[in-house]
Amino acid sequence: xxxxxxxxxxxxxxxxxxxxxxxxxxxxxxxxxxxxxxxxxxxxxxxxxxxxxxxxxxxxxxxxxxxxxxxxxxxxxxxxxxxxxxxxxxxxxxxxxxxxxxxxxxxxxxxxxxxxxxxxxxxxxxxxxxxxxxxxxxxxxxxxxxxxxxxxxxxxxxxxxxxxxxxxxxxxxxxxxxxxxxxxxxxxxxxxxxxxxxxxxxxxxxxxxxxxxxxxxxxxxxxxxxxxxxxxxxxxxxxxxxxxxxxxxxxxxxxxxxxxxxxxxxxxxxxxxxxxxxxxxxxxxxxxxxxxxxxxxxxxxxxxxxxxxxxxxxxxxxxxxxxxxxxxxxxxxxxxxxxxxxxxxxxxxxxxxxxxxxxxxxxxxxxxxxxxxxx
Amino acid sequence: xxxxxxxxxxxxxxxxxxxxxxxxxxxxxxxxxxxxxxxxxxxxxxxxxxxxxxxxxxxxxxxxxxxxxxxxxxxxxxxxxxxxxxxxxxxxxxxxxxxxxxxxxxxxxxxxxxxxxxxxxxxxxxxxxxxxxxxxxxxxxxxxxxxxxxxxxxxxxxxxxxxxxxxxxxxxxxxxxxxxxxxxxxxxxxxxxxxxxxxxxxxxxxxxxxxxxxxxxxxxxxxxxxxxxxxxxxxxxxxxxxxxxxxxxxxxxxxxxxxxxxxxxxxxxxxxxxxxxxxxxxxxxxxxxxxxxxxxxxxxxxxxxxxxxxxxxxxxxxxxxxxxxxxxxxxxxxxxxxxxxxxxxxxxxxxxxxxxxxxxxxxxxxxxxxxxxxx
Numbered sequence: 001x002x003x004x005x006x007x008x009x010x011x012x013x014x015x016x017x018x019x020x021x022x023x024x025x026x027x028x029x030x031x032x033x034x035x036x037x038x039x040x041x042x043x044x045x046x047x048x049x050x051x052x053x054x055x056x057x058x059x060x061x062x063x064x065x066x067x068x069x070x071x072x073x074x075x076x077x078x079x080x081x082x083x084x085x086x087x088x089x090x091x092x093x094x095x096x097x098x099x100x101x102x103x104x105x106x107x108x109x110x111x112x113x114x115x116x117x118x119x120x121x122x123x124x125x126x127x128x129x130x131x132x133x134x135x136x137x138x139x140x141x142x143x144x145x146x147x148x149x150x151x152x153x154x155x156x157x158x159x160x161x162x163x164x165x166x167x168x169x170x171x172x173x174x175x176x177x178x179x180x181x182x183x184x185x186x187x188x189x190x191x192x193x194x195x196x197x198x199x200x201x202x203x204x205x206x207x208x209x210x211x212x213x214x215x216x217x218x219x220x221x222x223x224x225x226x227x228x229x230x231x232x233x234x235x236x237x238x239x240x241x242x243x244x245x246x247x248x249x250x251x252x253x254x255x256x257x258x259x260x261x262x263x264x265x266x267x268x269x270x271x272x273x274x275x276x277x278x279x280x281x282x283x284x285x286x287x288x289x290x291x292x293x294x295x296x297x298x299x300x301x302x303x304x305x306x307x308x309x310x311x312x313x314x315x316x317x318x319x320x321x322x323x324x325x326x327x328x329x330x331x332x333x334x335x336x337x338x339x340x341x342x343x344x345x346x347x348x349x350x351x352x353x354x355x356x357x358x359x360x361x362x363x364x365x366x367x368x369x370x371x372x373x374x375x
Numbered sequence: 376x377x378x379x380x381x382x383x384x385x386x387x388x389x390x391x392x393x394x395x396x397x398x399x400x401x402x403x404x405x406x407x408x409x410x411x412x413x414x415x416x417x418x419x420x421x422x423x424x425x426x427x428x429x430x431x432x433x434x435x436x437x438x439x440x441x442x443x444x445x446x447x448x449x450x451x452x453x454x455x456x457x458x459x460x461x462x463x464x465x466x467x468x469x470x471x472x473x474x475x476x477x478x479x480x481x482x483x484x485x486x487x488x489x490x491x492x493x494x495x496x497x498x499x500x501x502x503x504x505x506x507x508x509x510x511x512x513x514x515x516x517x518x519x520x521x522x523x524x525x526x527x528x529x530x531x532x533x534x535x536x537x538x539x540x541x542x543x544x545x546x547x548x549x550x551x552x553x554x555x556x557x558x559x560x561x562x563x564x565x566x567x568x569x570x571x572x573x574x575x576x577x578x579x580x581x582x583x584x585x586x587x588x589x590x591x592x593x594x595x596x597x598x599x600x601x602x603x604x605x606x607x608x609x610x611x612x613x614x615x616x617x618x619x620x621x622x623x624x625x626x627x628x629x630x631x632x633x634x635x636x637x638x639x640x641x642x643x644x645x646x647x648x649x650x651x652x653x654x655x656x657x658x659x660x661x662x663x664x665x666x667x668x669x670x671x672x673x674x675x676x677x678x679x680x681x682x683x684x685x686x687x688x689x690x691x692x693x694x695x696x697x698x699x700x701x702x703x704x705x706x707x708x709x710x711x712x713x714x715x716x717x718x719x720x721x722x723x724x725x726x727x728x729x730x731x732x733x734x735x736x737x738x739x740x741x742x743x744x745x746x747x748x749x750x
Contacts, residue, residue: 056503071446071472072500079476080503097446101454101473105480125447128431128455 001336004088005029005051007043008095009077010060014048020261021115024157024328025094031329040088042081056080074098082106090336093133097125104132109343111136111335113155117258118146134339139280142258152342153335156283157259158328161320164268167244168312173199174304175246175271177239177262180204180219180230181211185252185276187218190228192250192297196304198227200250203242205233243269248291248307251275252300260284267291268319270312274303284323290315376711379463380404380426382418383470384452385435389423395636396490399532399703400469406704415463417456431455449473457481465711468508472500479507484718486511486710488530492633493521509714514655517633527717528710531658532634533703536695539643542619543687548574549679550621550646552614552637555581555590555605560627560651562593565603567625567672571679575625577605578617618644623666623682626650627675635659642666643694645687649678659698665690 005028011019014026025041026049032039033050041047045055061073078095082102085091091110093099103110110133118126127147135149138157143149176189186202193200202223206215223230234242243249249266256279263273263284273291275281287293291310292303321327380403386394389401400416401424407414408425416422420430436448453470457477460466466485468474478485485508493501502522510524513532518524551564561577568575577598581590598605609617618624624641631654638648638659648666650656662668666685667678696702 069444069446070496071444072496075472075476076500076503079479082480097450098473098476101450101477102480104454105457105477121445121447125451128451 001333001340002038002087002089003032003040003336004081004085004091005032005039005041005043006078006081006091006093006095006099007041007047009044009057009073011044012047012060013041013043020157020259021094023261024115027158027160027325028092028329028332031325032333035329035333040084042077042084054081054084071098078102089340092332092336097122100125100129100132104129107347109339110134111152111339114138114142114258117142117256123147134342136335138259139283141256141280141283145256152339153331155328155331155335156323157261157264158323158325159261159264159268159319161268161316161324164240164265164319165244166268166270166312166316168270169245170247170271170312171245173201173246174248174250174307175201175203175242175266176250177203177234177242178251179211180206180215182214182218183254185254187214187222188252188297188300189250190219190222192252192300192304193228194222195297195301198247198304200228201242201246202228202230203232203234203239239265240269243271246271248304248310249273250300250304253278253281255279263291264319264323267315267323270316272307272310272312272315274300274307276300286314286318290318376708376715377413377462377464378407378415378711379456379460379466380407380414380416380418381453381456381466381468381470381474382416382422384419384432384448386419387422387435388416388418395532395634396469398534398636399490402533402535402700403467403704403707406700407708410704410708415459417452417459429456429459446473453477464715467707467711472497475500475504475507479504482722484714485509486527486714489513489517489633492517492631498522509717511710513634514658516631516655516658520631527714528706530703530706530710531698532636532639533698533700534636534639534643534694536643536691536699539615539640539694540619541643541645541687541691543645544620545622545646545687546620548576548621549623549625549682550576550578550617550641551625552578552609552617553626554586555579555594556586557589557593558629560629562589562597563627563672563675564625565594565597567627567675567679568603569597570672570676573622573679574601575603576617576621577603578607578609578614580608614640615644618646621646623679623685624648625675625679628653628656630654638666639694639698642690642698645691647682647685647687647690649675649682651675661689661693665693 005025007013007025008021011022013022015022029039029041029049029051039051041049041051042054044060045058047053056076078098085106085108091108093103093110093112100112112133113136130147131150134152136153136155137143137151140154174193178184180186222228243266249271251273253275259280266273267290273285277293282293285291285293294300294303380400382388382400383396386397388397390397404414404416404424404426414426416424416426417429419435420433422428431451453473460481460483466483468478468485468487475487487508488511498521505522506525509527511528511530512518515529549568553559555561597603618641624646626648628650634655641648642665648660652668657668660666660668669675669678
């Protein structure tokens with residue numbers, strides 16, 4: 001297939017540091033190339049890819065005013081990408097709104113992966129653009145808070161599971177890796193560990209400004225350097241090493257994240273996940289098998305005490321079977337084929353209906369012409 | 376012609392209070408209808424028009440965060456308008472960037488009137504979209520600070536000159552009507568009047584916040600209620616009455632406004648304009664005939680003293696001949712026809728080039744086929 005991948009312009013592919021969308025676009029693009037597809041990636045010029053790279057920006061544009069959204073770079077980057085659509089069988093948009101509107105104007109099949117949450121701001125938009133393109137959700141839970149879009153699939157995000165090391169031999173600690181903030185429930189993780197009487201290692205960044213007070217008031221007083229230990233921001237390698245030997249990942253997330261890759265990373269190392277049923281959690285964690293999806297604080301403590309019931313191998317198996325690059329690309333490939341066919345059928349229907357409309361005087365009914373008219 | 380007018384979504388057509396673009400779109404639309412065209416106006420549902428009105432918003436959306444640009448209403452309003460283009464011969468976009476990008480994707484001829492200034496923010500955009508659509512400037516001066524776009528015309532904005540009352544009998548005062556701020560040179564107008572020893576009436580709003588200090592420090596101390604009089608914000612009717620009997624309009628504008636309708640309003644009442652040569656001023660004011668375009672403070676004082684050299688009738692005549700609705704719509708009509716032809720020629724050229732390309736084995740040259748191939 002001749003495939004266009006349109007990445008956001010605000011970060012390189014793959015990202016230099018953070019950038020969940022750009023990681024997914026990177027893995028998807030490289031694996032499609034490996035499978036022999038003709039892939040064009042629209043992304044910044046410093047992106048690293050085996051695909052044909054088309055860029056209007058050498059590097060990511062600066063966000064001049066952080067609080068002020070400047071639509072110009074998006075209009076340049078995404079607009080120019082859609083100007084090139086003639087040469088593709090399928091266009092995969094990862095940039096959201098502007099790409100959706102442009103996609104609604106062209107004849108080519110467009111798949112739009114929703115990489116974000118529905119919000120008060122964007123729901124009126126999706127109400128109007130329900131059927132504009134073909135949509136893909138990244139979890140079934142994600143769909144619930146938005147309008148009923150023209151969904152053609154639900155492809156979960158993936159990680160390179162091969163690059164994580166599985167271990168069934170665990171250390172003496174539980175882990176909580178995430179940004180240190182109330183959204184991620186860091187203080188709850190500490191309370192759970194204390195109540196269960198287990199060792200907990202906390203790792204992650206404290207955002208200067210907004211989370212400093214939270215850290216100072218809710219976290220720092222509970223650190224003792226023996227049972228509850230905070231080790232600060234860590235590297236990718238350190239993260240993987242910590243996950244590998246952790247008995248479990250305590251993740252008391254407080255909001256409906258559309259997809260939480262970090263849970264898959266834990267499982268890929270054979271580490272069970274303990275979390276509340278917010279957002280995509282119940283779709284990622286197989287309750288009782290690869291961790292525990294619990295409803296309250298007491299249950300979370302109990303889950304920590306029952307962690308030995310979980311077989312690390314089952315965790316690893318779920319990560320690989322449901323959230324590996326291979327699985328994700330298999331599903332996107334199937335989706336691309338499905339959409340190309342759907343679009344072709346639709347266009348065929350349009351042409352046939354038109355045919356009948358222009359010769360009404362002949363009084364030939366669609367039925368007698370044996371035309372299959374689709375709505 | 377079947378014409379689509381796409382107005383901004385942020386104000387009704389015509390505007391309830393301020394909204395230069397919406398005034399122009401209103402007059403243009405109504406006059407095109409009067410001339411027998413089939414016009415569709417894409418604007419808010421509370422707009423007042425004889426055209427077919429298509430709206431996605433009943434009224435203008437609220438600007439939730441004034442400092443934060445929310446692209447959703449534009450994407451809904453403009454995106455949906457461009458989805459309807461099949462039925463039109465020409466699409467006239469008054470909304471800027473998003474309309475430009477969408478216009479670049481469709482086969483129909485799109486005219487894009489630039490209703491704003493080039494800026495650091497939008498110049499990179501226009502560099503990329505130079506040839507995306509057909510552009511119209513609203514003054515030749517406007518073009519100078521931006522890239523060399525695919526301009527097909529320069530149609531000045533217009534006012535309903537018939538609705539202004541001409542008078543050659545003037546009162547004893549000069550006038551300065553505008554927002555009271557340093558950009559408009561209110562303090563300079565006062566100094567000029569004092570130096571020339573003439574009476575000056577100031578009218579206009581002081582924006583709370585940013586212009587309060589300017590008013591307090593630079594304007595208030597110079598008001599004496601006899602020679603220099605500030606009468607506050609005024610109604611449309613009051614404005615027209617004041618212009619009608621003013622000896623001259625002192626307008627020491629300090630920046631390059633792409634088009635200044637207020638100068639045309641003065642002239643339509645037979646009132647000469649005195650201004651510096653910024654922006655569109657030299658294109659609007661016929662120096663020595665309908666006012667004075669001066670280079671410094673001393674010259675402005677001199678111009679005030681020489682105001683009797685200007686014949687009010689010449690001012691009125693220029694307003695009607697160059698800046699009336701009739702004149703504007705004549706020019707837009709011509710432009711629409713020109714663009715439709717340009718676009719058709721381009722598409723024809725594309726088809727013909729394609730024809731030759733697909734039969735290379737026949738060795739028929741374009742020349743022998745007598746095809747006119749355009750670049």
